[in-house]
Amino acid sequence: MIATEKISIQKVSKSRLPEIDFSNIPFGKIYTDHMFLADYKEGEWQNFRIVPYGYMPISPATPALHYGQSIFEGMKAIKSKDGSAYVFRALDNWKRMNISAERMCMPYIPEELFMESLSALIELDRSWIPTAEGSSLYIRPFMYSADEYIGIRPSENFTFQIILCPVGSYYSTPVKVKIEKHYTRAVAGGTGFAKAGGNYGGAIYPAKMAQDKGYHQLVWTDGVEHKYIEESGTMNVMFVMDNTLITPALSDSILAGITRDSVLSLARHWGMKVEERRISVDELIAGLEKGIVTEAFGAGTAATIAHIELIGHEGKDYHLPPIEKREFSNRVYKELDAIKSGSQPDPFGWITKI
Ligand code: COI
Secondary structure (H helix, E strand, O other), rough: OOOOHHHHEEEOOOOOOOHOOOOOOOOOHHHHHHHEEEEOOOHHHHHHEEEEEOOOOOOOOOOOHHHOOEEEEEEEEEEEOOOOOOEEEEHHHHHHHHHHHHHHHOOOOOOOHHHHHHHHHHHHHHHHHHHHHHHHEEEEEEEOOOOOOOOOOOHHHHHHEEEEEEOOOOOOOOOEEEEEOOOOOOOHHHHHHOHHHHHHHHHOHHHHHHOOOOOOOOEEOOOOOOOOEEEEOOOOEEEEEEEEEEEEEOOOOOOOOHHHHHHHHHHHHHEEEEEEOOHHHHHHHHHHOOOOEEEEEEEEOOEEEEEEEEEEEOEEEEEEEHHHHHHHHHHHHHHHHHHHHOOOOOOOOOEEEO
């Protein structure tokens, strides 16, 4: 347990903020003035500090670099009309980070450490929260092994860190996806449900092959038969088929997306029929051919609600209805945005005000 006063704060001598062009913010390239770090040593979290954002010394022998012993989270903060920062579903990210930590043999992060460090850092860099429509402050907590040892064993030393970046949209246009039936993202018993760095690193090559053919992302299928839809590169996938919201049921090869859960909660709250179940590629393609798949979208923190305009499968592209006709995904996008910024009530208690 930490108390905020135990966090040492070393502020920058000159903020980089005036140099930033907020009218054109790319995703993930601009970082705020400060970052938070804590060390796990001798069985406890210690040395809580906020320092200027910058490069860090790291042992060349750390298992984080050699064996990918690293996990991360993604959250967003929005500046509300009263100037406070509203962080969306921080406690759910904290819980998921600990699920990832357990799978990757890393230490538990206490709620106080996660929430207090987050609040202290956002408090300090609050003026970096962009205000343009669709923009937000992306929060990236991460943890990695900090041992100096290249044998394989559970590590003893770790670093927990948080960096912040003002971001615009992750996908600037509706996305084109390709159903992947050769490469595999995750299998039963693997690390697919954890937000482990390696899950993403291993997906870059298959995704690049699809990108070379004009798609933005892959839709992964199960690693055994490549028959069932799993998730997309940076998000969960959802479809409106026959007026029902359908998404793959969670399993140990699918990330339990927090935006996914938010969309499902809103849909149920609105009385929409919702199904979390297996969706076969054949069922999806048949639905696209019959025209009963009226909406397809990705749901993720970075991606928010990303409309899918086209699905490629075995050399054929299936086009979906125009974005303006997508009643559910447009409504859910607007409602989530309104809850996140505090301009609509928060019936689910998702917001932490800083
Ligand atoms: C997020 O949506 O926050 C993610 O972690 C996706 C990321 C790999 C860009």
